Amino acid sequence: MAVFKDILVQVDDSARAAIRLDLARGLADVHQAHLVALNVRFRSAMPVAVTAQLGGEMDQILARIDAEAAARAKALVDSRPLAAGTTVEWRDVRGDAVESVALHARYCDLVVVGQTSAEDEAARPLADSLLLAVGRPVLVVPYAGTFPTVGRRVLVAWNASREATRAVHDALPILERADLVHVIAINPGHGMAGHGDIPGADICLHLSRHGVNAVCEHIASDDVDVGDMLLSRAADEDSDLIVMGGYGHSRMREMVLGGTTRHLLKHMTVPVILSH
Numbered sequence: 001m002a003v004f005k006d007i008l009v010q011v012d013d014s015a016r017a018a019i020r021l022d023l024a025r026g027l028a029d030v031h032q033a034h035l036v037a038l039n040v041r042f043r044s045a046m047p048v049a050v051t052a053q054l055g056g057e058m059d060q061i062l063a064r065i066d067a068e069a070a071a072r073a074k075a076l077v078d079s080r081p082l083a084a085g086t087t088v089e090w091r092d093v094r095g096d097a098v099e100s101v102a103l104h105a106r107y108c109d110l111v112v113v114g115q116t117s118a119e120d121e122a123a124r125p126l127a128d129s130l131l132l133a134v135g136r137p138v139l140v141v142p143y144a145g146t147f148p149t150v151g152r153r154v155l156v157a158w159n160a161s162r163e164a165t166r167a168v169h170d171a172l173p174i175l176e177r178a179d180l181v182h183v184i185a186i187n188p189g190h191g192m193a194g195h196g197d198i199p200g201a202d203i204c205l206h207l208s209r210h211g212v213n214a215v216c217e218h219i220a221s222d223d224v225d226v227g228d229m230l231l232s233r234a235a236d237e238d239s240d241l242i243v244m245g246g247y248g249h250s251r252m253r254e255m256v257l258g259g260t261t262r263h264l265l266k267h268m269t270v271p272v273i274l275s276h
Contacts, residue, residue, distance in 0.1 A: 002176055005033055006036060007028050009023075010109045010112070011037045015239060018076060019114075019147065021077065023112060028086045032084075034086075040071050061232065069207055078090075079269050085170055101126065109137075110273075111139065112125050114140070116128075129263055131261075137275045138246075138273055140274065142268045142269060150271050151175075151178055154181045155233060156240070157245075164221055170275045171275075172212075175214075176210055184219065188218050198218075230242065230244070234269065234270055246274035246275060247259075
């Protein structure tokens, strides 16, 4: 049975950090994995012209704010007990959030980050950027709600693409332990360039050979957005996780025309594992 050996979770002193940490810790406990808790100090030094006027006090203030935030994040990590066989490592680094998380995540099996909140939409979305930068599956935790279980009932968004194929295989450690994996193909094509004669059947058969309890379904719905349909089906099936490929089209095309990846990153209601 496949396992995650090391899981990275991005932590900070925000209100949602505990939700991300507990979710990642739960996965680490199940897989007896090494958990890396990464805090990134991102505040830049003030320009020389400003510090000259303030006598360097602003840099000291910003450094103290960062240090206090890091201390709170570490205290949160230290307060969470781990199951036998699970280890935890605290890392506190300074730099750009995306670049720093991507660097450390490349040496882990899974990276756990939070969804960009509606209030922070002007900020650079961490999950969006990591998906293309890190080369590892990214588990994104919604900015609202609690998630006591993740991976018991999984919805797989299947479109027979390279990205979806990678997402399914990246998520095998979770899929093999799930009570039910519901594979859904929305508006599937047919033939060699699409899904085969019965959309979803081939991937379900493949998953069953890995011991996954998988069922497949295909839906034709031209009048409903694919992202909305996935979220609706996840609610209908009481799914606690969605697995899908990310950015099958270019990110620029999705930004201009819209796309399922961007829709899920903006409107997710349950955690989502994305691979590119």
